[in-house]
Amino acid sequence: MDSISDPELLDFLPQLVQALKYECYLDSHLVRFLLRRAIGDVRIAHYLFWLLKDTLQDSQFSVRYQYLLAALLCCSGRGLREEFDRQCWLVNILAKVAQRVRDASPSSRQAILREGLDEVKQFFSVNSNCRLPLNPGLLVKGINIQSCSYFNSNAVPLKLSFQNLDLLGDNINVIFKSGDDLRQDMLTLQIIRIMNKIWIQEGLDMRMVIFRCFSTGRGRGMVEMIPSAETLRKIQVEHGVTGSFKDRPLADWLQKHNPTEDEYEKAVENFIYSCAGCCVATYILGICDRHNDNIMLKTSGHMFHIDFGKFLGHAQMFGNIKRDRAPFVFTSDMAYVINGGDKPSSRFHDFVDLCCEAYNLIRKHAHLFLNLLGLMLSSGIPELSDVDDLKYVYDALRPHESEADATMHFTRLIESSLGSVATKLNFFIHNLAQMKFASSEERPVLSFAPRVYTVKNDGVIRSLFVCRHIKTYSPSKGYSYVVKVEREQQGSTLVQRTFEEFHELHSKLQLIFPSSKLPSFPSRFVIGRSRGEALADRRKEELNGYVWHLIHASQDVAQCDLIYTFFHPLPRDERAGSVGTVVNALHNKQADVTWAPVPGTVAGEVKLSILYKSDKLFIMVMHIRGLDGTDPDPYVKLYLLPDPQKTSKRKTKAARRTCNPTYNEMLVYDKIPRGDLQQRTIHLRVLNEGAFWENTLLGETIIHLKDLVPGHRWLNFELCRDGTVGVNTAVNMDAEAISASRVGLNRA
Incomplete structure (x- = not known):
């Protein structure tokens, strides 16, 4: 040593x-x-x-x-x-x-x-x-x-x-x-720190937030505080106590603190990497008691976990029911940030690949982590006291499995976690439980404002006037209202707010002041077909009356921090200026990251990994992106030609309502002699699964195995008269590996 x-x-x-x-x-x-x-x-x-x-x-x-x-x-x-x-x-x-x-x-x-x-x-x-x-x-x-x-x-x-x-x-x-034994937290953070070093040594920076925790005696110790970070609970309850069930809170919070497109793009990138690292680390260590008060998010997009009082699968129980039902915490609001919207995008493929790569890198060092934990068996940590606790980590690392099997396993874990309703329900119950701890000194804040502004900071507002409405397209089509704000001894400024943001202001004013001190708010409900521009015109007049009465209310209302924060200019107001156009970053981000097919030739791409070993051909169908269709239910069907007996059909499960599905499924062909390999051809088809009608073809391609030569290079094939399409193939150097391919699909 x-x-x-x-x-x-x-x-x-x-x-x-x-x-x-x-x-x-x-x-x-x-x-x-x-x-x-x-x-x-x-x-x-x-x-x-x-x-x-x-x-x-x-x-x-x-x-x-x-x-x-x-x-x-x-x-x-x-x-x-x-x-x-x-x-x-x-x-x-x-x-x-x-x-x-x-x-x-x-x-x-x-x-x-x-x-x-x-x-x-x-x-x-x-x-x-x-x-x-x-x-x-x-x-x-x-x-x-x-x-x-x-x-x-x-x-x-x-x-x-x-x-x-x-x-x-x-x-x-x-x-x-x-009163808390921090030795378990200390050990957990030590293991995560070593995981992070392994990833960095392998060239994979997961953007992990590493902080220190140290026990200074039984039942006491110190923990480092991370600046510019907030718990998921506080972020979610900005959208109400049911914010845990909504998809937009995390994305809106990151947008609030990263107003420019470049800042938001960087924050989303940090989120993707750190979220993937957290998923892998918390799964391997069996971190339990996960609620939205011990998961935190930095304004820079880095996500991290705190409070590791339960680990190695020792979950809290409600009777015979585990409180932590999902393999790890990965919820729809996290997926919303990754995808740039509520529909899967190619960025989700990157997230899955990151998780699987990080997982496989740690699996290579399974002996190290088992030895580190084994040496702590006699330390007196209650949840690490016998070999069964080590077996949990052994089972999570699955050292006996191949990388391909581990990749498929972790992909299924991601799907299971994302589909778990129990995690959101757990968050919601925790929100309700924490309401009794809410301090009377805590003042409500606006979900879209990065900080609180006061009359002392900005100057007294002399008048407010809703001068026009403008059309917006995200998160849904609607209208935003431009308000002219005039302050004493200052020029006028223009701010734009949606009707829902006005309603949030009124709702939070009601938490501070009695209704008798506040003007009545226009109704949110629309009867009949009175929508569109006519509704926006009507609401503009109603909001004009509302803000006039608001600024002429009693001084404690008119000059409260909520109102001055609401009418303080945000970066989006500065971008819009006097032209009246809104650049909505979230809308643009989804357009950027969702791959679209080129009209007329190729209807998408499929990413494959192909391996030949011991007379077996292994074809892993990883991802597809850019399918041409409206929320299809796509699945992949393979034939290994020639196939006179028609016995070579293999297929994946169907993904639901997506043009960018992730599969990570292995399709295997047995008894394929090496000498026959060069004469074989893969016929790959992508079909839309119909419940009550015939399955429809979304795309297909032909892959000649003889053309997949080992070596690091890209092979480009032009569109041929027979209808075959361009193929880009990246080939691994492994002796038995044929390829890891990204293949264009012929339009159906």
Whole structure:
């Protein structure tokens, strides 16, 4: 192990500390190795100190670890020992404060927190600075009491804001937990961090958010806070308590924080990669108790999970029913972001391929993860205590299967997770449960506004006038209303809002003010066929009356933050300007990512992977894109020609209502001698499955196996008179591989 680098050693340090239990003698090669490396790197010394201190609670091995901790302190200099003393002092103060806040009644918790943080302030008056146990690179000089609070969960963790010793650095925000065993979270994040390093080493950056969590003793520890992130629950409930059942909340939230097309495109890309990484990692580790308060999304599009109190398949139960019914959390609102709309696009193919590639890369290192978890069996983590817990990970990794079989398996898991209603229902129930924790001090916010604006920021609004309506096309065809906003001692600005956004404003004003203080809102319901431009004209006049009465209401209503946020110009207003055109990014994104066939020749593309091994021909049908049709139910049918007995028919299952289906299904032909392979031809057809009528042909192509020569290159075939179509074939270098192909389909 002498050749291992310091960063690599840090990745495996918790397991090496546990391995000390199995040394026959106290003075062993492993002990000397760890002490020698700790002397050479202060980071190793720091984490080794806290890991050893945490294991002192182990009754069977506490004496051994006391000797090892004493040896480490003897090897350390006086300055480092004093630093450890300061950290222990700070942790003890925080643990007492957290316990008092947790034991207090909800109404008195904030006052008790402020009182307890005065002790922390006194600590920093005695000690000019202190490093946080979470990371020795975090050096703090004080605490910002006004920015500290607590979370309304069972453990009532503290949100702490420390003053950075670096004058140019931001405050350092951490969560301090008391009453929760963070060793399981710590292990889970360690495994995810190692997974991420494997992906990066293989050239696959999954854009994972890696944060630190560290146990500072049984039942207490620190967690790093990620800035610019929000829980899925808070994002979804911006669309009401039933927001968990809607498809648009995540996309709208990302659009709100990434108003330009380039920013939104980058955020969606980050979302696709990080979501794929989360799906793979949480499935392999069997992360349970997944609700929308422990899944978070950054404004940059990165998704990540927090709170790993249940793992290795130890799901919470309602009677005999598991709370976590899906293999992992992948819901329709996540698919909406990936597809750029509610219909499958080629981007979904990329997402599936990313998941399967990431999954197969981790499977290659199955022994590493099983060994890392196996070394922790004696650590005292309740849900990792016997071999059955390791078997869960073994079964999830499926090391005995081929990559093709694993790809098919994970594709079915994606389909199962996406089709699970139980996940959304679980989110909804959690929304209802969290309503009792909602603070009366929390003010409602608008779902489409990235931040809150006030009269102090923007200036007093003198008048509002709805001057016209303009047509919009996404998320559905409709009208947007242009409002002229005039402020005192400022020029006028134009903002555009939909009728639904006006209704959201009114609904949230009703949460703050009694109805007697608010003007009546125009009816949302339309009777008969009074739609289109006539309805838009009528609503324009009604909204004009509404905003006039709103701005002339009592001062507490007219100058409330909701109204000033609503009429603050957004980037979309600046793009529209005075021309009255709306550039809707989500609408454009779906058009960009949905592949369309070229009229007249090719009616789509199919991606295949073809392998010949042991007299068997394996054809994996992966994806199809750009089928010509209106929401068909396509399936693929294969014939291996010549076929005089007509026994070579193979087919996939039918995908439902999509022009861009994903299959990842393996079709196998047995007893194909290698000598016959060059004379064989694949006839591939894509048909629309009809329930009460004959199946219709959507596209077909002929693939000559003799033309698929091993090697990395592209072969281009022009359209022939006999109707065969252009074929682009990418060929693998594997000895037995024939091709991984993307083939054009002839229009039916």
